[in-house]
Amino acid sequence: MKLVIGNRIYSSWSLRGWLLARQSGLPLEIEVLPLRQPDTSARIRAHSPAGKVPLLIDDGLLVWDSLAMAEYLAERAPGAGIWPSGFAARSVARSVSAEMHSGFQALRGAWPMNLKRMGQALPPDDATSADIARIDAIWRDCRDRFGAGGNFLFGAWSAADAMYAPVVSRFLSYRDGMPDDIRAYCGAVWDHSYMQEWRQDAAAETWAIAEIDGL
Incomplete structure (x- = not known):
């Protein structure tokens, strides 16, 4: 491939x-x-x-x-294991992945992904705050109902975590004062071996997008 x-x-x-x-x-x-x-x-x-x-x-x-x-x-x-093995978990994983796929336009526009920027808070507007609140609710619901077997949304790493990984990056770049449970999930995703591999390759890139770096 x-x-x-x-x-x-x-x-x-x-x-x-x-x-x-x-x-x-x-x-x-x-x-x-x-x-x-x-x-x-x-x-x-x-x-x-x-x-x-x-x-x-x-x-x-x-x-x-x-x-x-x-x-x-x-x-x-x-x-x-791209999707969770259980029927209910798999159905919810597809639902929250589809919601990410089609939604959260305010968050995407206000806080673009930028792996060069970490821990530099950018206050959200009302629409972005609403997106953040919904994402927090999704993550908590998935973790509470299906996450007992591991550190990710459905316990083991799955497509749902892949779909929300760029949001984790955005939160670590721009969000101030994350609740402990949200920060713990972000840390688990950020430290996953796949993300470490991606981050290492990203660090070697030399291209820049000035309008994103300038936020």
Whole structure:
């Protein structure tokens, strides 16, 4: 398989796709296309009909949406635990992943992912605060109902954690005064071996997006 992604420092959707592919355990080639360059759009469209990253290419088959990647990789690697094993947990995991996929626009706009920025609080507006409150509620509900077997939303690491990993990054970058349980979950995600691998590769990148770095 080949996965086409954007800058690891900034590309939240690329992180989700990569985490899913990494969890699958399948052999993987990575191509990085730097975002917001004059030729970025053309280079992405040379690969992807949607003109977006991430894009998964598997023996000529294109999969260009993160949730579609979760389903595809769960079928290709059924033993990888991409979705929780229990019916109820799996249903809720898909629901909260879909909510992340389609929602939280205020948070995304106000607090873009930036792995170079850690612990520099940026006060949220009302819409962003509402998104934060909803995310806290999702995480607590998943942890309370399904998280007893480990440190993640459904105990073991799953697609739901991959979908919320960029939010963890945003919280660590911009959020001040996190409750202890939310901070503990963020720490578990941040220290996961997959995230450590991503962060190490991100640290070697030299591309910069000035409007994000300048927040």
